[in-house]
Amino acid sequence: MTFVRDMLSRPRPPRIRHDVQLPRRVAYYPSPVDWRDEVIYFLMVDRFSDGQEDTRPLLDRRYLAAARPALPNGDPWRWDRWALSGGERFQGGTLRGIISKLGYLQRLGITTLWLSPVCKQRVHLDTYHGYAIQDFLDVDPRFGTRQDLVDLVSAAHERGMRVLLDIVFQHTGPNWRYPPDVPGGADMPRYTSGRYPFGSWVDAAGAPLVGIPDVNDAAWPEEMRTIDYYTRAGAGDLGAGAIDDPDAEHKRSDFFTLRDINLDAPGALTDLALCYKYWIALTDCDGFRIDTLKHVSFEQARNFCGTIKEFAANLGKANFFLVGEVAGGDFAATRYLDALERNLNAALDIGEMRLALGDVAKGLAPARAYFDGFVPGLAIMGSHRNLGSRHISILDDHDHVFGTKLRFSTDVMSQHHAAAAVALQLFTLGIPCIYYGTEQALGGPEPSERQWLPEWGRADRYLREAMFGPLHPRASGRAGIDPQALDTSLPGFGPFGTAGHHCFDERFPVYLRIAALAALRAAFPVLRHGRQYLRPISNFNQPFAFPPAGEIVAWSRILDDEEALCVINPNGLAARGGDVVVDAALNRPGDTMTVILNTAQAADPDGYDGLYPKGRQLTVRERNGTSYVEIRNLPPAETLVLTNRP
Template structure:
């Protein structure tokens, strides 16, 4: 029987079982974010995409128009499809899958992305069923993969319409009159109030659970125009997505609304029902900090009560780092996501267009954040460079591998991401060098399984290619990361280099970029080469307190297989240094012999 009210949830039978435990440390994990509609449809009969098929969907303008339009609609990815590809992720080395929202969407729109929830108590039929979600999580756990679900608190879908006489409902600091809740066809034919007892009212109309139909649940303030003006960005609608009133008061004295209490109960239900390991909370910037703190407290307490002592809440907080980390500390969530500075510096460092200090210094100013050790950042920020929004890139968005330079440097970008501070997160398809580009989000949301909106402007072929050189090398790098604690938990230092062994300085563009991770008394040296065409050799500084002249470091990983097992000798240069050669666009890891 379908749930209609959050109050109907019976937690007794849900929590009377053993749950999958939390990890000891989330910085040990490697996240993989996927848009469920675009990842896998489970069709094992789809052939692999051949290189000569790239562009086969855009050979004529008519074909290209059909391909573009397909990207704006549901493409067919499902929970069962994701389950069928868990082995692909496991062999890559992924240990936690972050899944885009799966709850039921407004049925009259193509909200394939999942952020327009109409029924918070059910899974969208495009994705499958509640049971499919539960089965996916169980199958992932059997492979050692945790599951983080993307959830929304700030808003619901476009579940009601403003009155016809409201010509332009932009935020102006006052509520607008509402015509009614939308029915399954999108018409505002339902009363703007409780509809559960209205003849003919169905779960496809209005908003559910029924507690969200009560007066005062929505702010009705119109859409946001200025995304940085307070309180507009907190009280306004997210385009057509309708803002929820979550409560009132200062952060320390916040009174949660009935709507917020209802949603907290709903997400406790999904944690227990599916045995989830974490939540990624959407648009935290656009919520009252008191609301986010209330939610974090309720969810953490519930998770601990069922044995998930380190259940992780990842907050999407757009803006600069100081704003993000100040918000993170005030709301009590565990890690920040959506830090444009980190994404931007990482991308352009690897492409040889930024001073590497720009990226590494982001992890060195912890005192300015009120922290006395930069290792605080190892589990307080989720790092990456591609994502499904790319707000930082404005109107024209593109994946890292969009051009020849990005194609060549793709492995180096992933290597830098997964072997530096933070909880690394790969955006789906990066390991296959997907290259989406265009003036709309759809182009960076290709369907890996092919279909009508396949990657590389194709149709009909999948790209789950485990023989691809980037996929294969990432799997090798992640295996080393699992085996070497310093690469997951160690302090981090950008190292100085020298061409002649005499004059040392920090690396510039088109050079070796080396860094150390130090854990207890163990130093691991890693380096990328930002030159896509030529190998580079340089003296690289190491910690003089940890190495004696004559000590050896051995190559644990290199993109040049002939370097595997090669030893380098510590010499008395700039304190202590070793001579490294890094292949073009390559990556190396050296450890103590």
């Protein structure tokens, strides 16, 4: 396309208003008809792949200690050094690395990638997460180039996959400082309901800028150096104030050292929207995950999302996907979905529902703890979840705003337990999102070693292991832009507390099970679009009732005359079973339901000789007017799916 060729033939534009002529009425890659048909995979660019896994061995999980080498200076492995590496260094993941793993992801059943923010960070800082932007029009050189990002989206589209970019329009990186005499200091002054004076822009080393800014100084594009574009209220309580108060403290406060943007300033919201329209036109991406949406007002969010959607529609992306991160649980997410209406497709389900999903999948809570969240009037967000298209189902993510900061697989009794949790995501209402590494059961080092880890369970770093297993992280600060410059005083933040070993294992039991689950979801529309019913269970001829924690969890999806019955055993140690209710109008006594998936068989298709192989028919029985099928001895953490229309 002319626009893409023009933009990539020269350095990134210094000004968004005067140096970028955005296209219109040009055919880009179209949006999906229904995002419920997608399976999203969220990855952190720095922690996923560097494309050089063929230079490192696959991690042997039986011998983790052997993958904890001494440092080059002879110092032995130290857990505090591994933890420091994970929290304060770029590990070396790149956009090119992601391209090299598209086949791995497609075979897993992924249809949409969600990338952590890729915009350029301050070069003197190690903000590997990407949420501290210095340049809104360029890719961070530690991740790659604009061309790499264009190539990644193009390569995904060639495979029929889509790409979501993670964007930030509520704050910037620490690109300027307050005056030194403000209360609390120049970096993070105490919150004020007024406005502090502006201090100074900072240079590439973080010192006060002297002279005209270079590409690594201050903020870019030039429009973002408008002083009135910043709230300048200091750092306050990020939870203070009412959700619908546009002047609440949580909507004006800096994010610690990250600078809040005053979106009410003339031109500020327009310029930021232009920056992100530029990324749509340049990359042909398919949607945005919008960071910290709770921290802008309803009106600001509505205007930003509206103009983005309208621009995308003019490029043929009529269903450009916008999903909001709204911290604060069901209430806050519901308020933004209601206020923004069609301008916001969905909200990330990162509050109470994420915790319920994990607890039910582990057998720690009864099935209703999760399924009641879909009931309008019973759960605050129930009416939105019941539509199936307004929420993204989340099991794990990169910061766990609710609960402990540990992955689902950190404490499970069965190695493949995560697959049962993902089955709940894939086969219940909503748009499922799998966090990178879930398919490899990432969960940190073995229990005996965790006592040595600082802030275990309380720090985001333990959610962010580097799957590609670098031997060392990149050098700190500006030196780390050179991919050959490594910090050899630290081990890489590799999987399961290792370094120098990757874990892209397509034979791993969780990977195999999730791939089978996702393939079934793709093949049967009932599992994506059907109505949903939690099913009562009976054991030992007792009355049918919703089961307590630890017993099998069963639910049906029904589409027209087709019923798919999904059954998981959340118990990680023991087999479970029961008589499971099915729809009496669709399944008469003597009819059959056919097994279309058994995850135990999917993990061992040639050697499986257990119960309920694919193709087995179960007879529908009747007791006191209730139709049911008998499920017996479903192994720990396994999933069965049956249908009356195989």
